[in-house]
Amino acid sequence: MKVFLKCLAKVKEATGHGAELIVLPECFNCPYDENYFTDFAEAIPGQSSNVLSNVAKENGIYLVGGSVVEKLDGKFYNTCTVWSPDGELVAKYQKAHPFDINIPGGTSFKESEFFSPGTSFATFDVFGFKIGLGICYDLRFAELAQVYARLGCHVIIYPGAFNMTTGPLHWELLQRIRAVDNQVYIASASLARDTSGPFIAWGHSTVVDPLGKILGTAQEKEDIVYCELDLKHVNKVRKMIPITFQRRTDLYDVVEGKTFISEEKS
Numbered sequence: 001m002k003v004f005l006k007c008l009a010k011v012k013e014a015t016g017h018g019a020e021l022i023v024l025p026e027c028f029n030c031p032y033d034e035n036y037f038t039d040f041a042e043a044i045p046g047q048s049s050n051v052l053s054n055v056a057k058e059n060g061i062y063l064v065g066g067s068v069v070e071k072l073d074g075k076f077y078n079t080c081t082v083w084s085p086d087g088e089l090v091a092k093y094q095k096a097h098p099f100d101i102n103i104p105g106g107t108s109f110k111e112s113e114f115f116s117p118g119t120s121f122a123t124f125d126v127f128g129f130k131i132g133l134g135i136c137y138d139l140r141f142a143e144l145a146q147v148y149a150r151l152g153c154h155v156i157i158y159p160g161a162f163n164m165t166t167g168p169l170h171w172e173l174l175q176r177i178r179a180v181d182n183q184v185y186i187a188s189a190s191l192a193r194d195t196s197g198p199f200i201a202w203g204h205s206t207v208v209d210p211l212g213k214i215l216g217t218a219q220e221k222e223d224i225v226y227c228e229l230d231l232k233h234v235n236k237v238r239k240m241i242p243i244t245f246q247r248r249t250d251l252y253d254v255v256e257g258k259t260f261i262s263e264e265k266s
């Protein structure tokens, strides 16, 4: 509850500074540790949904509610919900790629032992932008971002929490790659670093523009990153460097189990 109240105070603060869409981090209301997931699991709608919905409504903002541990039909999902200024649920995304890594002497985690993977994409429309959703480790999968770009997204939002091994190496790099490859804005919100907790997050919430330029970034401690996104900028970048329109999907579309190559097609 303490964490929840802190987040809600930050949402109020950001709204006071003119924010119209606010993003919370992955697992913002639960320690990112398998020993806590069962106790914090809940239904959607449920307790956290009610609070997020009310907060979106009270502040008159769109709220991307980081992620919570969702319990659904006896399974658990790492799930992001998005709330409108009317308090309505406008999107729900279940993390598609469970974070399973093993770096000896670094970080090991096996999310798939607890969480089931989501099986669909989620987008929502706001202020003329189409926005796609991923969660943390999903950033590593170029295909997810490509699908969102091809669905017409201008922005992809990733609530996240990289760690002290992969964070310094990959967190910013991946966001810049996804932004440049897909000519979209990438916005990530990370947990702040708490060295006394069970999971030590890298932090550094970031916003990158479609040219790969860092528009704003936090340090490791609690902070709010403010950025203004411009739809005209997305279109301008796509005109200047027309890769979005030059894709040779006739040549290299990959379908599950089968890569189309020119010989096969002729």
Ligand SMILES: O=C(O)CCC(=O)C(=O)O
Residues within 6 Å of the ligand: 026, 098, 099, 135, 136, 137, 138, 140, 160, 161, 162, 163, 166, 167, 170
């Ligand atoms: O991909 C990584 O290195 C970190 C991912 C992660 O922490 C997560 O998905 O929760």
